Amino acid sequence: MKQTDHQFATNDGRRGRLLAYGPSFSGALLTYLLSLSTESRSRFGPHPFTEEGIEANFAGPDAALGFVACEEPSGAVVGYALLKPGLLDADALRYAGYSNGILPEETCTFAPSVADNWQGSGLARQLFEVVKQTALDSGFRTMVLWGGTQATNARAIAFYRRLGFHEAGRFEHNGSNLDMWIELWDR
Numbered sequence: 001m002k003q004t005d006h007q008f009a010t011n012d013g014r015r016g017r018l019l020a021y022g023p024s025f026s027g028a029l030l031t032y033l034l035s036l037s038t039e040s041r042s043r044f045g046p047h048p049f050t051e052e053g054i055e056a057n058f059a060g061p062d063a064a065l066g067f068v069a070c071e072e073p074s075g076a077v078v079g080y081a082l083l084k085p086g087l088l089d090a091d092a093l094r095y096a097g098y099s100n101g102i103l104p105e106e107t108c109t110f111a112p113s114v115a116d117n118w119q120g121s122g123l124a125r126q127l128f129e130v131v132k133q134t135a136l137d138s139g140f141r142t143m144v145l146w147g148g149t150q151a152t153n154a155r156a157i158a159f160y161r162r163l164g165f166h167e168a169g170r171f172e173h174n175g176s177n178l179d180m181w182i183e184l185w186d187r
């Protein structure tokens, strides 16, 4: 994989870098995850917010790729996104029942988050562009959301629509959720 290292600048002039996650970020990442508000934590929970949870997520044959947004000059993690090859088992079962025709072998899975006081700043969009380019460089053509998104998460749904995601279907799991997907590649 190509080295990920991009500058970002938010709508309100804050700056930093978008980098591939590596073990040297584990402490800063844990601090970030534990600083998320109850609201954000109720929306974003791809793995336990512990050292072990982080480590397990990046180990083994199903390992995800991680991306961190680091504020400059402090180096604090202010955003975190995951890209996983393929679909999670539960997501794959639902997508098999939809008629959008995605091919699991061409599909990857995305989960984004940014710190509460960075939401709405344009950082998430820049994080997505880096994840998207990595997915394309890895040969993926479609992307789905990790576990869908809660129907009550209006900010996230607006964000995904703005990026070009479509709704694939709805499902019940601790309330109503939407599956959303995007074609990364113009066929």
Ligand SMILES: CC(C)(COP(=O)(O)OP(=O)(O)OC[C@H]1O[C@@H](n2cnc3c(N)ncnc32)[C@H](O)[C@@H]1OP(=O)(O)O)[C@@H](O)C(=O)NCCC(=O)NCCS
Pocket (backbone or CB within 6 Å): 040, 043, 044, 112, 113, 114, 115, 118, 119, 120, 121, 122, 123, 124, 125, 126, 145, 148, 149, 150, 153, 154, 155, 156, 158, 159, 160, 162
């Ligand atoms: C979901 C999340 C990543 C979206 O990030 P964000 O900070 O809103 O995204 P950005 O500021 O980069 O906005 C990107 C685009 O979405 C648009 N957008 C964001 N919120 C919007 C809203 N409420 N209504 C309409 N458009 C909105 C922005 O206008 C922007 O479009 P533009 O660049 O063309 O102006 C962020 O809110 C977050 O981390 N939430 C908590 C965790 C979470 O819910 N994760 C997703 C789980 S499925």
